[in-house]
Amino acid sequence: MGPNAADPGGAVPAAPARSARTPARRPSLAAAALVGAALMAAVDEIVFHQLLAWHHFYDRSTPQVALLSDGLLHAAELVGLVAGAFLLADLRLRGALAPASARAGLFLGLGGFQLFDGIVDHKLLRVHQIRYGVDLLPYDVAWNLAGAVLLLIGAVLALRSRHEGARAGGDGR
Amino acid sequence: MGGSAHLHTGGDAVTWLLLAAVSVTALALHRFLVRRRRHRLGRAWSRWRTASFATGVLLAVSAVSPPLARLAHDDLTGHVVQHLLLGMFAPLALVLAAPVTLLLGALRPRAGRRLGAVLGRRGVHVLSHPAVAAVLDVGGLYALHLTPLYALSLREPVLHVLVHAHFLLAGCLFAWAVAGPDPAPRRPGTAVRAGVLVLAVAAHSTLAKLLYAAGGRFPPGAGAGAAEVERAAQWMYYGGDVAELLLAVALFAGWYRRGARTAGRRSGTGRKRTPVRGTPRTGVPA
Numbered sequence: 001m002g003p004n005a006a007d008p009g010g011a012v013p014a015a016p017a018r019s020a021r022t023p024a025r026r027p028s029l030a031a032a033a034l035v036g037a038a039l040m041a042a043v044d045e046i047v048f049h050q051l052l053a054w055h056h057f058y059d060r061s062t063p064q065v066a067l068l069s070d071g072l073l074h075a076a077e078l079v080g081l082v083a084g085a086f087l088l089a090d091l092r093l094r095g096a097l098a099p100a101s102a103r104a105g106l107f108l109g110l111g112g113f114q115l116f117d118g119i120v121d122h123k124l125l126r127v128h129q130i131r132y133g134v135d136l137l138p139y140d141v142a143w144n145l146a147g148a149v150l151l152l153i154g155a156v157l158a159l160r161s162r163h164e165g166a167r168a169g170g171d172g173r
Numbered sequence: 174m175g176g177s178a179h180l181h182t183g184g185d186a187v188t189w190l191l192l193a194a195v196s197v198t199a200l201a202l203h204r205f206l207v208r209r210r211r212h213r214l215g216r217a218w219s220r221w222r223t224a225s226f227a228t229g230v231l232l233a234v235s236a237v238s239p240p241l242a243r244l245a246h247d248d249l250t251g252h253v254v255q256h257l258l259l260g261m262f263a264p265l266a267l268v269l270a271a272p273v274t275l276l277l278g279a280l281r282p283r284a285g286r287r288l289g290a291v292l293g294r295r296g297v298h299v300l301s302h303p304a305v306a307a308v309l310d311v312g313g314l315y316a317l318h319l320t321p322l323y324a325l326s327l328r329e330p331v332l333h334v335l336v337h338a339h340f341l342l343a344g345c346l347f348a349w350a351v352a353g354p355d356p357a358p359r360r361p362g363t364a365v366r367a368g369v370l371v372l373a374v375a376a377h378s379t380l381a382k383l384l385y386a387a388g389g390r391f392p393p394g395a396g397a398g399a400a401e402v403e404r405a406a407q408w409m410y411y412g413g414d415v416a417e418l419l420l421a422v423a424l425f426a427g428w429y430r431r432g433a434r435t436a437g438r439r440s441g442t443g444r445k446r447t448p449v450r451g452t453p454r455t456g457v458p459a
Contacts, residue, residue: 067382068375075374078414079367079421086425093429094436 023098023165028091029105029158034084036109036154041077044117048130070121098164104157111150118144185239192234199230203275210278218278222270229266232258233341246327249397249405253412256340260310261416264344265352269423273355293358303361303369306350310343311376317392318384324394347373352423363428370424374417381410 091097118140122129130139203226207218235241236258244251273292277285291297299305317323317336326332349355351366360366384391385406389399397405 067386068379071375071379071382072371074378075371075417078374078418079371082418082421082425083367086429090429090432093433 022096023101024091024096025098025101025161025165027087027096028098028102029108031084031087031091032102032105033109033112034080035088036106036111037113038077038081038084038109039106040110040113041073041117042081073121098161100157100161100164104154104161107150107154107157109154111147111152111154114147114150115144116147118147188239188242192238196230196234200227203227206275206279209280210275214278216278218275222275225266226270226272229263229268229270232263232266236263237337249392249395249401250408253405253408256314257408257412257416259337260314260340260344261413262419264341264348265416265420265423267345268348268353268355271354273353273357277356298359301346301350301357301360303347303350303366306343306347307369307373307376310347311373311380313339313343314377315380318380319391319393321393323392324396327395348420348423352420352427354427363424366424367421370417370421374413377413377417378410381406381413384409 088097088102122140122143129136130143203223207223210216210218236255241251241255241258245255273288277288280288317326322332322336326336349357350360351370353360385403387402389397389402391402
């Protein structure tokens with residue numbers, strides 16, 4: 001992909017006519033990251049709390065502050081999922097969605113949340129553990145490694161899509 | 174045994190009759206207003222909004238219907254389900270029915286202006302600010318579950334009715350303040366409303382976990398066992414999630430629709446990314 005970003009000085013586009021059709025990279029990335037983080041949080045709740053029943057709704061060692069922070073995180077995830085989805089829809093509506101950047105954002109969100117959950121929630125705040133009655137180390141390693149891999153994929157995608165929207169009509173491929 | 178069952182069915186019949194009367198009156202009044210509005214403005218009222226209103230009435234009525242009321246009396250989970258229906262799902266449906274818009278369209282201009290003036294009062298602004306509404310709504314829940322109020326309301330029928338009324342009204346106020354399609358002068362922007370919603374959801378789910386964690390000590394004096402409270406707390410948590418998810422969808426769908434309308438009007442020029450503030454609509458008597 002060699003757009004070589006046109007020449008920055010000479011080509012000032014006819015702004016009003018074109019601006020709506022130019023992919024907006026950052027908003028696309030941010031909205032998709034919001035969806036990604038919220039999605040991972042939802043997967044966490046559905047798979048680990050409900051299906052596997054590894055996590056507990058509440059574990060007796062949880063300090064009260066962690067309870068509150070957990071509540072805030074839960075709320076942010078719930079509202080964030082909806083907000084992110086509508087932000088993406090809004091970008092698409094005005095032809096400003098940058099698909100490659102959005103994909104990058106999605107992975108950044110997925111991995112970012114996974115890592116945050118693994119380190120801050122499980123280890124620092126000790127809201128709950130991945131599983132009970134087992135040696136936690138392999139679980140923690142797998143959990144955080146998975147988060148790191150997702151985050152890395154997101155970073156690579158973001159790097160590769162960094163020119164998206166730099167030229168008008170870039171379709172992000 | 175037989176006597177008490179008879180007594181129950183007798184009391185039930187009266188309650189059912191009362192609930193039926195309330196529903197029929199509400200729906201008839203709604204129909205009357207829809208016709209008045211069509212007659213005055215020459216525009217049809219959305220069937221979706223009518224369906225939403227009917228759903229809201231149905232949910233509210235079923236929440237206090239005898240089977241659920243009995244369940245609520247016996248088991249804390251029943252009480253939580255009752256509260257979810259009465260304080261969260263029914264209000265959302267009623268608010269999405271845009272009752273104020275309907276009323277403004279149905280009233281004569283002078284009465285409409287008077288209603289507009291009432292809505293424009295400072296007290297109404299303060300009361301219908303999302304943050305205030307959230308405190309009234311979720312704060313009421315905290316007060317009910319963490320103080321002896323709950324146990325007291327089980328013994329005092331009048332208090333019981335007042336608590337239910339509070340749930341319904343505070344729920345409506347909160348849903349209206351956060352996601353109401355009705356015109357509301359000086360309603361805060363989408364970002365503020367979303368922020369308040371996050372805090373309210375957080376407070377709600379924290380309360381559920383506090384109840385769960387307390388192992389039967391809350392609600393005080395209710396005499397519920399730890400297992401019963403744990404089950405009820407999970408219903409509160411996940412049931413609340415569904416209602417709050419719907420509320421968030423209503424909030425952001427409204428924002429999206431207003432954005433689409435602006436984009437359509439300007440056709441081509443990108444809208445500034447600040448969300449549209451309030452709900453400027455035509456036909457609001459100032």
